[in-house]
Amino acid sequence: MQNFNYYNPVNVIFGKDTIKEITNLIPLDSKILMTYGGGSIKRNGVYDQVIKALANHNVVEFEGIEPNPTYETCMKAVEVAKKENIDFLLSVGGGSVLDGTKFIAAAAKLETENAWDTIMGVEGVAKFPVLKETLPIGCIITLPATGSEMNCGSVITKKATAEKIPFMSALNFPKFSIIDPETTFSLPKKQVINGIIDTYIHVIEQYVTYDVDTPLQDRQSEAILRTLVEEADKILSDPPQYNARANFFWCATQALNGTIQSGVVQDWCVHMIGHELTAFYGMDHGASLAVVLPEMWRKMKSAKTQKLLQYGSRVFDVNESDEEKAVELIIARTEEFFKHIGFSTKLKNYGIDAKEAAEKVSARFAERKTVLGENMDVTPEVVKEILLNC
Amino acid sequence: MQNFNYYNPVNVIFGKDTIKEITNLIPLDSKILMTYGGGSIKRNGVYDQVIKALANHNVVEFEGIEPNPTYETCMKAVEVAKKENIDFLLSVGGGSVLDGTKFIAAAAKLETENAWDTIMGVEGVAKFPVLKETLPIGCIITLPATGSEMNCGSVITKKATAEKIPFMSALNFPKFSIIDPETTFSLPKKQVINGIIDTYIHVIEQYVTYDVDTPLQDRQSEAILRTLVEEADKILSDPPQYNARANFFWCATQALNGTIQSGVVQDWCVHMIGHELTAFYGMDHGASLAVVLPEMWRKMKSAKTQKLLQYGSRVFDVNESDEEKAVELIIARTEEFFKHIGFSTKLKNYGIDAKEAAEKVSARFAERKTVLGENMDVTPEVVKEILLNC
Numbered sequence: 220m221q222n223f224n225y226y227n228p229v230n231v232i233f234g235k236d237t238i239k240e241i242t243n244l245i246p247l248d249s250k251i252l253m254t255y256g257g258g259s260i261k262r263n264g265v266y267d268q269v270i271k272a273l274a275n276h277n278v279v280e281f282e283g284i285e286p287n288p289t290y291e292t293c294m295k296a297v298e299v300a301k302k303e304n305i306d307f308l309l310s311v312g313g314g315s316v317l318d319g320t321k322f323i324a325a326a327a328k329l330e331t332e333n334a335w336d337t338i339m340g341v342e343g344v345a346k347f348p349v350l351k352e353t354l355p356i357g358c359i360i361t362l363p364a365t366g367s368e369m370n371c372g373s374v375i376t377k378k379a380t381a382e383k384i385p386f387m388s389a390l391n392f393p394k395f396s397i398i399d400p401e402t403t404f405s406l407p408k409k410q411v412i413n414g415i416i417d418t419y420i421h422v423i424e425q426y427v428t429y430d431v432d433t434p435l436q437d438r439q440s441e442a443i444l445r446t447l448v449e450e451a452d453k454i455l456s457d458p459p460q461y462n463a464r465a466n467f468f469w470c471a472t473q474a475l476n477g478t479i480q481s482g483v484v485q486d487w488c489v490h491m492i493g494h495e496l497t498a499f500y501g502m503d504h505g506a507s508l509a510v511v512l513p514e515m516w517r518k519m520k521s522a523k524t525q526k527l528l529q530y531g532s533r534v535f536d537v538n539e540s541d542e543e544k545a546v547e548l549i550i551a552r553t554e555e556f557f558k559h560i561g562f563s564t565k566l567k568n569y570g571i572d573a574k575e576a577a578e579k580v581s582a583r584f585a586e587r588k589t590v591l592g593e594n595m596d597v598t599p600e601v602v603k604e605i606l607l608n609c
Numbered sequence: 610m611q612n613f614n615y616y617n618p619v620n621v622i623f624g625k626d627t628i629k630e631i632t633n634l635i636p637l638d639s640k641i642l643m644t645y646g647g648g649s650i651k652r653n654g655v656y657d658q659v660i661k662a663l664a665n666h667n668v669v670e671f672e673g674i675e676p677n678p679t680y681e682t683c684m685k686a687v688e689v690a691k692k693e694n695i696d697f698l699l700s701v702g703g704g705s706v707l708d709g710t711k712f713i714a715a716a717a718k719l720e721t722e723n724a725w726d727t728i729m730g731v732e733g734v735a736k737f738p739v740l741k742e743t744l745p746i747g748c749i750i751t752l753p754a755t756g757s758e759m760n761c762g763s764v765i766t767k768k769a770t771a772e773k774i775p776f777m778s779a780l781n782f783p784k785f786s787i788i789d790p791e792t793t794f795s796l797p798k799k800q801v802i803n804g805i806i807d808t809y810i811h812v813i814e815q816y817v818t819y820d821v822d823t824p825l826q827d828r829q830s831e832a833i834l835r836t837l838v839e840e841a842d843k844i845l846s847d848p849p850q851y852n853a854r855a856n857f858f859w860c861a862t863q864a865l866n867g868t869i870q871s872g873v874v875q876d877w878c879v880h881m882i883g884h885e886l887t888a889f890y891g892m893d894h895g896a897s898l899a900v901v902l903p904e905m906w907r908k909m910k911s912a913k914t915q916k917l918l919q920y921g922s923r924v925f926d927v928n929e930s931d932e933e934k935a936v937e938l939i940i941a942r943t944e945e946f947f948k949h950i951g952f953s954t955k956l957k958n959y960g961i962d963a964k965e966a967a968e969k970v971s972a973r974f975a976e977r978k979t980v981l982g983e984n985m986d987v988t989p990e991v992v993k994e995i996l997l998n999c
Contacts, residue, residue, distance in 0.1 A: 234612025
């Protein structure tokens, strides 16, 4: 096992009818900026619950944080936060709203005109900016997917340059996150399946690498994967079932709260390639992951064989004795699962030309000198080969 | 799934050669009370590492917190803390030292002469005292067992009345916990096997109850149990193996940090009965649990059948189709595991008369009107029947 640091001070309030608890979670003398997206919270009743719970608080609203939240939109919110002397941010919505709010929390405390460079840098890989202060964030999370409700990470897109980049700061853990699974009942199916695959691949990126003797973390990862596979049909059932949605939400939160990454070797190359597909083509995050993972595995399987075999055996009960056949079977079973919940795993079915995507993404990585993967061997050239097969 | 609140702000620093990090974790202007046990930290080098790391800090020492830490000893440390104007407690040792230190942290901020009544009450079940302030605690934990390094609970024994009672306060989470698996290398085998069984039964008490549709938490519990079963021989190997000890320690921490209890129904009746065996007979905590669990299951199996079958199948691969036979087989496999690592599961082998113990413990529960178990049906009469079979 590798040395690690685990720190996660988020106060999670999970369950039915819990939104009302914000009344006591946010100090009465705070001036709150309530951030949200395109108005879905107005249609599903969440907005009304929040406004009712904050009847005696001072609330300013900022509407319009988009999926794959942009720097450009966040900076408008920063302007409001500064002008209104906001001292508490309340994110109401999915992971995009929360990721955007984390950027706002950081940028609102900076003097610079160019918050992007200070916070995100230009490397194109996860950045840990040195921040001195951020605005405190509270969160009502309504979409199981990013895990942002229980971590200090955020992914922001710069429209002007079509860049999508993650950053992390320990100052950006939400003070509290309220998870009421009933808020997911009004989600379009597409968002639910995106969330399933996002969660699934968050786990894969921390688990299917190489073994450093971490049997507990492995089994904790497999616990999430197997739960997603077994619960998928119930998660997608119509009408929605409370327990299935609750189990799914807790899987999404646990997948990226630091637990399964403790002491292990991580990858994240599927996410980094997927981010570029979203940045260049506006592809759904979930779909981009579903497309990249199988071909990444086919390309990199020799370094991942041991973990792939363990994964296949424990998640899909694949116990084929021929290793090569087993690995192909396990990748196929994974693709079948993605298709079963509603994803194509080919770029062409999303109207994207694989050859063009391969050129564009690998050229960008080459320009940034980005090399990915747990063994740092996914060079821009390897990325090109992977995407050509997608 | 049931509604729940998960909050755990402990900063965990895990791995080789991490003790030195206390230099920067404790403010230089603090006046530290360093609490420890019987001097084993002086023999294994931990004491020297701490003193070296705190060369520029102001440190007062309090030696002599015993296994099953007593109120009487803790109050002596409280006297020192008050007299010396201590503002930071550093617990160096196992869960007993840390549990004692948590009591000291609470009592040092009380005006009353009778800290026991204020903090512990007289109910004999877990108490959540209303504390306004506690001293901050940092922790170097050297024994994988109680999980105290990542929770806010503590169990204290009052010698005068032979009572052993848990209490919890959110103010008592350690600010940081340093877990260096190498500190376990000098532990006597008896303490290691006590830790294995303590961890194992912490999980069991949160898992083998009744189903409320929590597939992820179930698999997270099974992950710890299966890891302990599979790693046990390596954990007990001589000379000690780093990874096995690291995996064991992380199991112990994860078993009682709130993760697997989120949203589930808990039991804790084995611990409550075991505590009395320790209070009356000075029995090792681990041994008391090993003795009580099998007979508790035999008595309460009808309410636990579904979870017992799931546990047996996923932890021991027991897939006997006759339910009654399967349950007995699963209990037997559990006893075999306890015996394999070095425990007898019979009171007589610890020099204790089962009939007398049954009378004494059930009389105390009757006097306190204590009823235990996830269905609140383990009455003093049932406790007597269980202990008669132990």
